[in-house]
Amino acid sequence: MAKDSARLRLNIIGIVAVAMLAALTARLWYLQVLVEEEAQAQAEANVTREIPIQAPRGRIFDVNSRILVDNDTTLVVTMDAFILRDQLPGRDDRAALALRLATEISKAGTLTKAVAIFDAMNDPKYGPFEKIPIAQGVTDEFKVWLAERTDEFPGIEVDQVTVRTYPYGNLAAHLLGYVGAINETEVEQRANSLKPYQRSDEIGKAGIELAYEDVLRGVPGTRTIEVDAKGNFIRELDYVEPRPGNDIRLTLDIDVQALAEEQLLAQLEFARTQQEKELGFFPAPAGAG
DSSP, X not given: OHHHHHHHHHHHHHHHHHHHHHXXXXXXXXXXXXXXXXXXXXXXXXXXXXXXXXXXXXXXXXXXXXXXXXXXXXXXXXXXXXXXXXXXXXXXXXXXXXXXHHHHHHHTTOOOOHHHHHHHHTOTTSOTTSEEEEEESOOHHHHHHHHTTTTTSXXXXXXXXXXXXXXXXXXXXXXXXXXXXXXXXXXXXXXXXXXXXXXXXXXXXXXXXXXXXXHHOOBOEEEEEEEOXXXXXXXXXXXXXXXXXXXXXXXXXXXXXXXXXXHHHHHHHHHTTOEETTTEEOOOOOOOO
């Protein structure tokens, strides 16, 4: 009887040991065979990063080849979202950094609010590997000042970006349109575009800028770099040059447009001086030519 009981206990222990060994073997097989490629890709993502490079938009000309919409460059303070989430996960730390950054940027001549920087830090629209823009139009002197203090401001850089300029001011503004920050709906609508968009990009919002968005937008480039566990730059692995967008020439003559707008305004102002006995002065809020 005692021998049977001992044999039963040994059998149970053997079954448990075999089951545990089988579970361990299955887990090792799963990790080494089924998810090997996924694990390898994740490991590579920890040391390599792709940084998108903005491509200049195409220019817009009138019928006589005069530039109506052009590009210029400006300096933008950006924050590395990866380093931000890794090294400053707490609200208090982020608030302190936002306050100091806003103070220094404002002292350098570009008025910036700490609350705006803090909101940008916590904006969910920016992906984990994107650069978050926090202040535009800073000076070269501030860029040098910041470069000397990378330890104090981890992940904060000054990048050069292109911005739209309109040499004729508001002339033909209703026709030319404008660009603005892309929203979530527009990102989703253009998810499969051959010219990929980042959540920090601008997109045509009205007029020619909107109607010919696919023509005017360039193809962004990429810079692939290697970083350490803290996100510090180690070396550049690859660089793909951005391709500018295509220019557009309109049938519009800017001189004729200027004359039309001038005369239209003059006629509206004249109409507002006229009155009738019953209606009083004409409001003349708008007109057409």
